[in-house]
Amino acid sequence: MRRWLRQHRYALAVALRRLWLHPFSSVANLLVIALTLALPLLGASFLAAAQPVVKQVSISPEITLFMATDAPRGATESVAKTLADNYQDHIEATRVVPREQALATLKRNPNWADALAVLPGNPLPDAIIVTLKNTDDLAAKTATLTAAWKALPDVHSVQHDANWVQRLAAILDFVRIGLGMLAAGVALVVLATVFNTVRMQALTQREEIAVARLVGATESFVRRPFLYLGALTGALAGVCAIGIAWLALHPLNQAIANLANSYGTQIRLQLPDGLWLLTAIVGVAVLAALSARWSVTRNTRF
Structure with a gap:
């Protein structure tokens, strides 16, 4: 058990060191993923705010x-x-x-x-x-x-x-489907970005990986730092995306408050609850780790 923990601590330290040694590329990758993740977060905030308004208005014929x-x-x-x-x-x-x-x-x-x-x-x-x-x-x-x-x-x-309420419900259904498609697109962006990042890291350390194999390193030992690199990239990007979405909600709430007041109602956009956000961060980290595993498996066959 101690040996297993020691190997994982080593892999995590290697992943952190690789992020630190390439600050420009690391920050660029984090911003690309974070900005992409912020879009569905803002969309989820809009849906969460619009649902109570629709429920308050009867859509019965x-x-x-x-x-x-x-x-x-x-x-x-x-x-x-x-x-x-x-x-x-x-x-x-x-x-x-x-x-x-x-x-x-x-x-x-x-x-x-x-x-x-x-x-x-x-x-x-x-x-x-x-x-x-x-x-x-x-x-x-x-x-x-x-x-x-x-x-x-x-x-x-x-x-x-009641026609306009039915149209509003249909629009919300359309937005919900659109968010689902956007989430799929975000997943592809995460996969592509992490795949390319790990690919460049693997090619840069080609000789180091070859030497490690010669001295008896297992494939799990070789891949583990790259998996942590992908997971850390996804988790940090998720946290950054939450921060970007939180900052964007302030001007959006000011604008939507003026619009809602003209209709005699109140609407306030807010991020989903903490459990939902934590689940999203974990999901992105797992997705990034899977992408890293795929990339390192394909690009270290030499």
Whole structure:
């Protein structure tokens, strides 16, 4: 056991010495990998911040019927009963929102309170919010029902306002797939960079490796410092990538805060949790070590 630990300490020391003896190439390789790794980290931060916003907004298929402001008393309940009786196969739930309730809700919003205070009366109509059952032909069914409900008596307008949320969810799915492809590209960059770094190291120390073999060094002993070199490069690049992403989040948060405030919401980008970041660093280190093993195996056959 002591012999095994001594060999690994020696291999780690050799790898650190090789990094130290070639500072320019080491820093260049670290920056290339770190900048590449920072991109999916920023993308993951964006997805983590956007997911709660999407969850807060209902993406259920809803249609809102706005009644005429001069509709007689009881017209809203009558239309709601007509919908429940005649379209029960398509409707999951129906909710009536009286104009007084809608006005009170808006007054609680400071952005609307001052404007509503100067109005002589209540300009809002009664509304009926209808939640449809989810089906495969939802888009076509929604268009048909919207056209039919516009013709109901005392109905002023019909609005289907969930389309943009469904588009947003689709965009997030697209971004998630794009991040997966970007992660695959990052893995290739890590493999190529570490492979080339170890290749140059192996070719530089060609004679040293040959002498070590002549005196009885095993292949594991020859390869081990290169494996540590690859793993250290990957781990250090992962730490640098986290630092770069953390620095980039400050100006991004300032910009996105101004945009979110204009929509009356708050969004803050932040890095994933510590366990996720630690797993990412370990994963990059393992990937770099595998690339180093592949490279040293191919380039020390002499």
